[in-house]
Amino acid sequence: NAGVMQNPRHLVRRRGQEARLRCSPMKGHSHVYWYRQLPEEGLKFMVYLQKENIIDESGMPKERFSAEFPKEGPSILRIQQVVRGDSAAYFCASSPGLMGGNTIYFGEGSWLTVV
Amino acid sequence: GDSVTQMEGPVTLSEEAFLTINCTYTATGYPSLFWYVQYPGEGLQLLLKATKADDKGSNKGFEATYRKETTSFHLEKGSVQVSDSAVYFCALSSGSRLTFGEGTQLTVNP
Numbered sequence: 666n667a668g669v670m671q672n673p674r675h676l677v678r679r680r681g682q683e684a685r686l687r688c689s690p691m692k693g694h695s696h697v698y699w700y701r702q703l704p705e706e707g708l709k710f711m712v713y714l715q716k717e718n719i720i721d722e723s724g725m726p727k728e729r730f731s732a733e734f735p736k737e738g739p740s741i742l743r744i745q746q747v748v749r750g751d752s753a754a755y756f757c758a759s760s761p762g763l764m765g766g767n768t769i770y771f772g773e774g775s776w777l778t779v780v
Numbered sequence: 781g782d783s784v785t786q787m788e789g790p791v792t793l794s795e796e797a798f799l800t801i802n803c804t805y806t807a808t809g810y811p812s813l814f815w816y817v818q819y820p821g822e823g824l825q826l827l828l829k830a831t832k833a834d835d836k837g838s839n840k841g842f843e844a845t846y847r848k849e850t851t852s853f854h855l856e857k858g859s860v861q862v863s864d865s866a867v868y869f870c871a872l873s874s875g876s877r878l879t880f881g882e883g884t885q886l887t888v889n890p
Contacts (some may be wrong), residue, residue, distance in 0.1 A: 671823075698877070707869060707880040708824070721876045756823055758878075769878065771816075773823040 668761050669694075669772035670739075675684070677778045684744040686775045690759030697740045698769060699732055702754040714740060748780045782807045786870050786881030793860055793888050801855040803844075803870035811872040813837075813846050813853040818867045818883070824881045827855075827868070860888045 670689040678684050690697050695716055700708040703731065710724040714734040729747075734740040744751055754776050760769040787802040805813065809813045812831045816824040828837030835846035853870060865888045870881040 700878075707882040708878075710877040710879070711874040724877075768814075768826060768829060769873075770826070771824040 669757055671755075671757050671772035671775050673775060674773065675776045675778070677780060678747045679780055680748055681746050684747050684777055686744075686757075686771060686777070687739040687753050688741040688742070688757030688759075689739040690757075693769055694759035694761050694770075696760045696762065696769075697734050698760075699740075699742050699760040700756045700758065700771075702756060702774075704753070708756060711742075713777050744777070747777070752777055752779045759763050781880045782811070782872060782874055783868050784872055784879055784881035786868075786884050788882075788884070788888060790885035793886070795862055795888055795890050797888075798860045799855070799857040799860045799864075799886070800885070801868055801870075803853045803881060804856065805851050805853065805870075805872050807851075807874055807879075810848075811873060811874045813844070814871045814873065814878070815842070815844055815853070815855050816869040816871060816880075818864075818869065834885055850879065860886075862888045862890050864888050 672687050697714045701710040702708045712725050712732045713721040717736050729745045733741045754774045756770045756771050756774045758769040783806045785804050812827045815827040817848045827836050828839040830837040830846035836845045844853050844855045867883045867885050869883045871878045
């Protein structure tokens with residue numbers, strides 16, 4: 666059973682470009698979470714999605730960031746017009762149901778560098 | 781809101797030393813508590829968890845007990861190894877998200 670798969674692992678973008686990060690949850694998991702880890706910091710919640718629905722996006726920056734989890738295919742975190750401050754590791758996680766007693770499993774992360 | 785406070789690092793120990801990393805939390809209700817480990821350049825791996833008061837999570841020689849009266853979930857290991865060098869994150873879950881502490885860098889020297 667493959668784990669949470671993220672790609673690309675490393676991405677370099679110039680300021681003003683777009684970054685797209687993809688996440689395939691574990692088989693049988695319908696809940697996806699995105700977290701961001703800035704250098705030397707802990708992880709911060711960004712967004713929680715189920716298939717075709719955004720459930721909680723209270724951690725997403727108001728501009729330039731969006732996320733989706735379509736009926737078919739991976740979840741996508743999209744960052745438009747990237748700036749240097751967007752440089753971070755972006756982690757996706759999945760769970761079979763709502764967190765609480767359920768354990769969530771993390772992918773290996775996508776490291777975004779904005780130059 | 782929910783928050784997690786971890787012992788500040790970095791922590792440097794010699795091999796076979798005893799490890800304690802303190803973690804306290806603030807939350808409404810009864811969250812589940814977790815310890816995650818992150819090796820350099822990798823994602824987070826679940827180390828152990830506890831879902832209710834007085835539960836003890838354990839894995840790979842690490843232990844932590846959910847103490848509701850002190851709102852704590854301290855991580856301990858009796859004898860650390862060089863391979864335990866990593867960043868350790870305490871976290872709690874409530875509702876739809878995990879709230880993480882800032883992480884504690886552990887270095888174990890031979």
